Amino acid sequence: MxxxxxxxxxxxxxxxxxxALGCVSLIAGCARTIAGTPAAAERASTTDVxxxxxxxxxxxxxxxxxxxxxxxxxxxxxxxxxxxxxxxxxxxxxxxxxxxxxxxxxxxxxxxxxxxxxxxxxxxxxxxxxxxxxxxxxxxxxxxxxxxxxxxxxxxxxxxxxxxxxxxxxxxxxxxxxxxxxxxxxxxxxxxxxxxxxxxxxxxxxxxxxxxxxxxxxxxxxxxxxxxxxxxxxxxxxxxxxxxxxxxxxxxxxxxxxxxxxxxxxxxxxxxxxxxxxxxxTTQFPFWKHAQETDLPVDDEHLEAVRASLDEVFADSGTQPPKITTDGTPCPGTRPTPPATYCESTNTVSLDTAELQRIATPPVSSDANSGYGDFAAYAQVASRYALAVQKAAGLPLDDEAAGLRTACFVGSWSGVLVEDPIGRRNPVGTLRIAPGDVDEGVAALLGEDSLIAANIDGEQVPAGFARVEAFRSGFQDGSGACAAKYRS
Structure with a gap:
């Protein structure tokens, strides 16, 4: 129109x-320090739009x-x-x-x-x-x-x-x-x-x-x-x-x-x-690499790249990096939240790779069970890692504010992985998101089965508007505002 x-x-x-035409690609990048949490920020409500x-x-x-x-x-x-x-x-x-x-x-x-x-x-x-x-x-x-x-x-x-x-x-x-x-x-x-x-x-x-x-x-x-x-x-x-x-x-x-x-x-x-x-x-960029037109599978190689990226992006946050495992390790007293579960007592993220692969499958209009694309799957992993970031900051993991903080931290991780062709930002690490990846995240945020804006129990913030807004806040403003803006 x-x-x-x-x-x-x-x-x-x-x-x-x-x-979902985007993908995650491994190319050279440069490191950048993540800003600390500001002393004051406008507080966002978890109960209104x-x-x-x-x-x-x-x-x-x-x-x-x-x-x-x-x-x-x-x-x-x-x-x-x-x-x-x-x-x-x-x-x-x-x-x-x-x-x-x-x-x-x-x-x-x-x-x-x-x-x-x-x-x-x-x-x-x-x-x-x-x-x-x-x-x-x-x-x-x-x-x-x-x-x-x-x-x-x-x-x-x-x-x-x-x-x-x-x-x-x-x-x-x-x-x-x-x-x-x-x-x-x-x-x-x-x-x-x-x-x-x-x-x-x-x-x-x-x-x-x-x-x-x-x-x-x-x-x-x-x-x-x-x-x-x-x-x-x-x-x-x-x-x-x-x-x-x-x-x-x-x-x-x-x-x-x-x-x-x-x-x-x-x-x-x-x-x-x-x-x-x-x-x-704007995130309206052309592809800078032909291979980006194909979504990547969820496998050990690419999950390791995601883990390394999260470690580097949140290196200065004081977070003890959680272990990411695919062996189905149980966590007593914690409700599983497939396809990814964060165990606070062991600081472990357990993954269901089959379900992540389904989410990573690009959507097909004739298949109600198709997914969103690869970035949407990797963002589920990042969301559980973001709980470890919140734990390190002494923040609660089981309230609605935790869901918005999670979305904000996932957005901040995404924002520093963009290979910006007009040079507005310096990307972090070697993992990159391609054009279309962030759209996959938006689609998942507007769905009812995503962890991107969910707390440790897998409970999403009710309003999709608030979920997307929190993700956008992290993407545009960085991780520094997430804990201050989305307080309990």
């Missing part, structure tokens, strides 16, 4: 199934609310267009309310809303026919938001629920906001347009989560999980485009990050997203 500067007209971006109570609940259209009175051209009058009409009405109402305070002037309504069926004869928009275009987009010259009611929106609704089309249309309205507010320049990379629109989407969903949207509601638990899943689903294939590519929309990690900024900090933070801001934090 794209909106671009007027002179570039419209880009067509195909929906790409979340695929950006200040709202973390809870599951109904998400979707509010029952008993009359449909919006809004003109949609070429509509078939069906339920898909009804959902879309109510969505753009709610998003437009949101921007009418916050635009003046954010940008100092009134919000001008979008001139055209257009529905079409990509399998039909098509309509003319932006000088092109929509026939065969399974997409949703904003067209600046026509000041029009259009959507495919025949394929795209039904596919999203069937995969992620009725709020998925709302998210897509909120994103396209974000491009209309850019056009009105002048928050992007014509020569900005496309990824800046897209990241900012994802952020504006997050700001709108905060409005929905607070109960202020007329037609829709969303829970801060599984409801937001599904929306972040949509952003993970519609993303650039790992390693296929860099920061400046015309087709770059962002990988799953970057898109979810932008959404979270908008949800947590509001539209003013989104307006600050310029090229320098996005380039500073």
């Amino acid at each position: 794209a909106a671009v500067p007027a002179h570039r007209r419209r880009k067509r971006i195909a929906v790409t199934v979340l695929a 950006a200040g709202l109570p973390a809870a599951n609940g109904p998400s979707g259209p509010k029952p008993g609310v009359p449909d919006a009175d809004l003109t949609v051209e070429n509509s078939d009058g069906g339920p898909m267009d009804g959902l879309a009409r109510n969505a753009v009405a709610d998003v437009e109402s949101y921007w009418s309310g916050v635009f003046p305070d954010t940008f100092g002037r009134e919000f001008a309504p979008v001139e055209q809303y257009v529905s079409y069926d990509s399998s039909g004869s098509g309509v003319q928009l932006c000088g092109e026919s929509t026939r065969g275009v399974a997409n949703a987009f904003y067209c600046p010259p026509d000041d029009a938001i259009a959507w495919d009611r025949g394929e795209l929106l039904p596919q999203l609704q069937n995969s992620f629920g009725p709020m998925a089309p709302v998210a897509v249309l909120a994103h396209e309205m974000g491009h209309a906001v850019q056009h009105r507010a002048g928050t992007v320049a014509d020569n900005d990379p496309v990824i800046v347009f897209e990241q900012q629109a994802d952020c504006f989407t997050g700001a709108f969903f905060r409005h929905v989560a607070e109960g202020n949207a007329e037609h829709f509601r969303i829970s801060t638990g599984d409801g937001l999980n599904r929306i972040m899943g949509v952003l993970s689903f519609i993303r650039d294939a790992p390693g296929t485009s860099g920061f400046t590519a015309d087709s770059a929309h962002g990988n799953a990690f970057d898109r979810v990050t932008a959404f979270q900024y908008g949800f947590s900090d509001g539209p003013g933070r989104c307006a600050e997203m310029d090229a320098a801001d996005v380039e500073r934090r």
Whole structure:
């Protein structure tokens, strides 16, 4: 889904199934000292989502609310267009309310809303026919938001629920906001347009989560999980485009990050997203080694590389490195948490390699038992190692804060393994993660069977939003903030 500067007209971006194409590779690197824990840091709650109570609940259209009175051209009058009409009405109402305070002037309504069926004869928009275009987009010259009611929106609704089309249309309205507010320049990379629109989407969903949207509601638990899943689903294939590519929309990690900024900090933070801001934090890199397109197996060689990497990354933390074993050594009094169990009394991490290998298998849409990719498996191991880091710091291992600290430490380990082609950071050790690996971690964090954000008993923090946010905090800010920010 794209909106671009007027002179570039419209880009067509195909929906790409979340695929794990990254791998972990062994190449030369250089060591870096890990910063110590700061004396003070903003404390994060384990029971809320950006200040709202973390809870599951109904998400979707509010029952008993009359449909919006809004003109949609070429509509078939069906339920898909009804959902879309109510969505753009709610998003437009949101921007009418916050635009003046954010940008100092009134919000001008979008001139055209257009529905079409990509399998039909098509309509003319932006000088092109929509026939065969399974997409949703904003067209600046026509000041029009259009959507495919025949394929795209039904596919999203069937995969992620009725709020998925709302998210897509909120994103396209974000491009209309850019056009009105002048928050992007014509020569900005496309990824800046897209990241900012994802952020504006997050700001709108905060409005929905607070109960202020007329037609829709969303829970801060599984409801937001599904929306972040949509952003993970519609993303650039790992390693296929860099920061400046015309087709770059962002990988799953970057898109979810932008959404979270908008949800947590509001539209003013989104307006600050310029090229320098996005380039500073993006993980949208091309492959730098051909072999990275193949996931690695979980075997003794690569598990040893992971262990050595963790030892080096946390060498200055005062941690006694735990022993990592695959022999099924029991730990009396400790509940197993397959595929990896940390035994506090013996400082041992016991692994189920068969289950780790399943997790390391790239996802296959037709196989509900397929995994996430190799990095997701190695991150399970890192999560149990992170418990040893917490033990060394005298922190409890069995509360919800332990789950968030774990995610933060796994994120910090991941962040110092990136071979950054624009030289923003110096990687640690010899283990590297490739483009797409972090997306595998995000996918696992949004699942219900991961240890990446779990305490010693395998209990995950309830809200996927909080899990991803903690991982991102470690990835972007390093290990120093993890213990201070995620206190019991």
